[in-house]
Amino acid sequence: MSRTPALVVVLCLLLTAPAAAQAPRWTRATPDGGWILALAQAPSAPETLYAAAQTGRLFRSLDGGASWQPRGPAVLAGVRDLVIDPVDPRTLYAMTGYPQPLRTRDAGRTWAPAGPGLHSVAALALDAEHPGVVLAATAGGLYRSLDGGDSWDLAAFAETQVAAVAIDPGATATLFAAVGNEGDPTVLWKSTDRGATWVETPLSVPAYTRGLPRFAFDPAHPGTLYLAFAVTYDFDSTGPVLRSRDGGTTWTELPAASGNLLNLAVSPRGDLFAATAYGVARSTDFGATWSPRLPLTFRFPGEPGDTISHVLASPTAPGELFAAGVTGVWHSRSGGARWAPRNRGLLAQGVYSFGLAPDAASTLVALGNGSVFRSTDRGTTWRRLPRTGAAGPPIWIEAFDPRHPETIYGLGSDGQADFPLVSQDGGRTWNKPRFPYNCHLAGSLCDVSLGRIAVDPHDPEAFYVSGSYFRHFGPSGSFLLRSDDGGTTWDKLAPLESIAALVFDPTRRGVVRAIGCDGFFQSGDGGASWQTAGRGLPRKLCTGAGLSLAIDPQEPRRLYAGTAEGVFLSTDDGATFRPMNRGLETAQITSLQIDPANSDHLYAGAAGRG
Known part of the structure; x- marks a missing residue:
């Protein structure tokens, strides 16, 4: 089952205004945060931080992460690292999927490739004592720029893959490079004259080792550095983590630092921090032992409860840490013992589904990046709910029980078969009821896709589920089911193919509307039969984005349809529709x-719009 990520926006509709009044406008109500792929702190201005979101947008903070502002267009898709100029906090480089790194000199407002001639750049290192000197580890050797990346010259290791390069911040004439072509061991080389000459060290890591080499230097203990072969997108495997206490002459493997390690950072006091797929761990004995114990796992995670790709140790405030996670930026002033989100203004949350409680008009529940968020003030502020329960959070929020607003119906999936989920505590925990369609014992050639789940407001004990099923060695087709006992038993109704949304008329029993790939439909007998309607809707309704419907509870003849071409309004019971997208940029809804308490307020999830 595929659901398209979206961002939440809110609209105040002045339905009682004169016909000539200005058209309604959409505004955002998105939860702060989002999936942060890279995070960096300016060496020359520690209160300045940059965060690159999965949406491709860069955000900047000038107050130590207390607030964030977007910078420029969303051009940083797939970024894995940010490197800030050690002298100019407005100049930074982004490592993306491009052959060359991107560079900005105006704090992210504009970007351009950092010079021609580079191929498959894996890492950059900037010389703090010589502004403009940049080293680039590439698939064809180590390159140097003397002008901040405008031009490049080969510095060493011609036609050889350099996986990483680093400059010792305590002795900037000392450089390290991890060198080795694919299939060959990765060998560590060292230079003590800014790259004029290089010496091969005894450290050689076997070719089968997986992971990206990352260096971390201990500012409290000169000559102590770490080299971690960190995982990137494969959380199931990692290479070794090594330590040197003599400036890279000899190395010791740290077997306790194992599993799901994504990055390392060292504090001004010499404490070592590991970013992992399940939180952050700390070592106070040079990586020999860790708290909590590595590897962190789903059952035994660390804090914060997030997948952390980057961890930063503030160079000026002992104990202060920043971390980049799937839900946003995290901040700690206690050396990682306690964490708090730091996301005000960082609007990059991929909210792909949300619901509005029927008897508490100010309460919203939204799904984003694998988390459940809850707002009690119409989306002005949001709180992330902890992940609990065996079933996990749903992938889509479907409906609320009109009598018990803490009961929420959602859609879950095991990757092959979708199924209903029910929460009875406002989205904190979720349970899976019995369901007649599944892929149990059906092999890999099986699929169950649910369209929508809806609750009958005239009979709240009844909820409806639409969908389709396929079995290679069995029957296939569409279904529309009704359960009156919480999913214990099910009755079959007249199915429609590819139903994407299903809504009930709040004043007329048995009147149901549906929208799907084949059009807009209405039923007057609770789904036993259907008739076509909806003149004026786009002809191509299924274009990769989801479809949605909403009915005005105070004026049931007024319907809203969300499509790939924006929002459409009907004021004649669904017979005809017209677009209403001022301020929405014709987004995919x-x-x-x-x-339910004020039908002037319409909430929409718009795919990929910030």
Whole structure:
């Protein structure tokens, strides 16, 4: 089952205004945060931080992460590292999927490739004592620029893959490079004259080792450095973590630093921190032991409860840490003992589904990046709910029980078969009821896809589930089911192919509307039969984005349809529709909800729009 990520926006509709009044405008109500792929702190201005989000947008903070502002267009798709100029905090480099790194000299407002001639750049290192000197580890050797990346010359290791390069911040004439072509061992080389000459060290890591070499230097103990072969996108494997206490002459492997390690950082006091897929761990004895014990796992995670790709140790405030996670930026002033989100203004949350509680008009529940968020003030502020329960959070929020707003229906998936999920505590925990369609014992050639789940407001004990099923050695087709006992038993109704949204009329029993790939439909007998309607809707309704429907509870003849071409309004019971997208930029709409206490408020989930 595929669901398209979206961002939440909010609209205040002035339905009682004169016809000539200005059209309604959309504004954001997105939860702060989002999946942060890279995080960096300016060496010359520690209060300045940059965060690169999965959306491709760069954010900057000038107050130590207390607030964030977007910078420039969303051009940093797939970024894995940010490197800030050690002298100018407005100049930084982004390691992306491009052959060359991107560079900005105006704090992210504009970007351009950092010079021609580079191929497959793996890492950059900037010389703090010589502004403009940049080293680039590439697939064809080590390159040097003397002008900040405008031009490059080969410095060493011609036609050889250099996987990483680093400059010792305590002795900037000392350089390290991890060198080795694919299939060959990775060998560590050292230079003590800024790269004029190089000496091969005894450290050689076997070719089968997986992971990206990352260096970390201990500012409290000169000559102590770490080399971690960290995982990138494969959380199941990692290479060794090594330590040198003599400036890289000899190395010791740290077997306690194992599993899901993504990055390392060293504090001004010499404490070592590991960013992992399940939180942050700390070592106070040069990596010999860790708290909590590595490897961190889903059952035994660390704090914060997030996948951490980068951890930063403030150079000026002992005990202060920043971390980049799937849900946003995290901050600690206690050396990692306690963490708090630091995301005000960082609007990069991929909210792909949300719901509005029926008797508490100010309460919203949203899904984003594998987490459940809850707002009690119409989306002004949000709180991330802890992940609990065996079933995990759903991939889509479907409906609320109109009598018990803490009961929420959602859609889950095991990657092959979708299934309903029910929460009875406002989205904190989720349970899986019995369901007649599944892929149990059906092999790999099986698929169950759910369209929508809806609750009948005239009979709240009844909820409906639409979808389709396929079995290679069995029957296939569409289904529409009704359960009156919480999913213990199910009744079959007349199915429609590819139903994407299903809504009930709040004043007329048995009147149901549905939208799907084949159009807009209405039923007057609770789904036993269907008739086509919806003139004016786009002809191509299934274009990769989701479809949605909402009905005005105070004016049931007023319907809203969310499509790949924006929001459409009907004022004649669904017979005809017209677009209403002022301020929405004709976004692809995946979710729609109306405030039940004030139908002037319409909430929409818009795919990929920030």
